[in-house]
Amino acid sequence: MKVKDLESLFVHEVKDLYGAEKQLVKALAKMAKASTDDDLRKAFEDHCIETEKQVQRLDRIFQELGESSRGAKCPAIEGMIQEANELLGEHMEPHVLDTALICAAQRVEHYEIAAYGCTRALAQQLGKDDLAEELQRTLDEEKKANEKLSQIALSHVNQEAMAASQGGRNE
């Protein structure tokens, strides 16, 4: 890492996002597979496909910047995926696992909302309006993905997890 000015900080932030998204493509596929709830599985599957496109969007940003994505990593997302994997290793009632997956995924989405928000602000400050627009596109998608997860949790998954935890079933 060589960050000295706003331009190199911007490149650093784009690399952080790239490291995050690359890891998330695999993690989201795994979370989709582990989901019990149909709506949740579909939300993860859809967002996995969306994330692949977000990686391509970042690839184009690297090209425009004349920079390489080499060495891109994101220890924070690594930590979040580690936490999600630990949860997947627990012997949890399936509906409770769905709730746990939502809790893990919303942490990821919020991290990304912050990261894209800051990186877009840097792009604007640097006068890179076209790149700011691209980053805003992904930011909007992350916000929608997060809202979708909230809606799934509050509409039925959390209640089902509760019913299952009490030994009753509401399905």
Next chain:
Amino acid sequence: MKVKDLESLFVHEVKDLYGAEKQLVKALAKMAKASTDDDLRKAFEDHCIETEKQVQRLDRIFQELGESSRGAKCPAIEGMIQEANELLGEHMEPHVLDTALICAAQRVEHYEIAAYGCTRALAQQLGKDDLAEELQRTLDEEKKANEKLSQIALSHVNQEAMAASQGGRNE
């Protein structure tokens, strides 16, 4: 970790928050010390004191649950602090470092907003309304801390970083 039902998932989430906040007290003090901008340093100092109180709030939640905070950890926040420490090790123009610190801190705040949001939702689902209220209090504080950072970045820090990066000074 032993997560099987919604109650044990809730305890797991509270432990994740505890692991996060305990690490953040130290990290925020370090970030305050590294800040150039007076408003930013004060924001970090204020939030550091607030975070100490949030740890005490979680301590009370553990007491009410009859659970111990032993073994609480948060690999995600660990990753974020690692990233922030790497930035602190760079030879950056001071105003640029302020911007970098804000980018790092907003990731942390957003992670916490998601984590407290999910944990509060679990408390509500479990009928633990008093604990839900306590968690909501911290959630509101995290949101305000995040807004404060946005306001500092957009009002002057990002511009100062830009001016410094261009070799000009606007102070």
